[in-house]
Amino acid sequence: MTKVRDRKLLTQFGKHLRKVRIASGLSQEDLANDSDIPINQVGRIERGEINPSLSTLNSIAKALESDLSHLLDF
């Protein structure tokens, strides 16, 4: 796992992403398909288990018809 000092950031982002995804009416599978990211990866991100990369975040933002700046406003 990631450093202890980053866990809060990751769990916060995970909760935010889940909220945004559900607000968009998408399942994890939908988001996985639209962003071309494995569904397991989506779940791990929402649970705050991993530290996603810039390109992964960008793919998710696009699938949510949003942009990086808005996705990371949490």
Place this chain on the structure above:
Amino acid sequence: MTKVRDRKLLTQFGKHLRKVRIASGLSQEDLANDSDIPINQVGRIERGEINPSLSTLNSIAKALESDLSHLLDF
């Protein structure tokens, strides 16, 4: 390296980061110290060679006295 389809994103972000850093009057070494990220890593990010993680981006944003949302508005 990262997938071909991500190179443009990474080089774009690298250029943006360099612009923001210089506008803040910081050297790579300054930013490295303030963000607690190795200076080599800062250089690699600015050159678009790597795909930085959310926590790395967050550390950089804080060192620039900014936030993720603003740092990723490019």
Place this chain on the structure above:
DNA sequence: CTGATATAACACATATATGTGTTTATGCTA
């Protein structure tokens, strides 16, 4: 020319994200 500053470019070990696959758990509904 010399020294200082800043950046690039190497090498290398280690941690971890990514990607794929399978299995389990949970809630809902017919």
Place this chain on the structure above:
DNA sequence: TAGCATAAACACATATATGTGTTATATCAG
């Protein structure tokens, strides 16, 4: 109950970010 959808939880291989060092290059000031 059975079936379906959704999400969590595993395992595993591979790619790559991270972190630490060292060396090279370029620019500029003295």
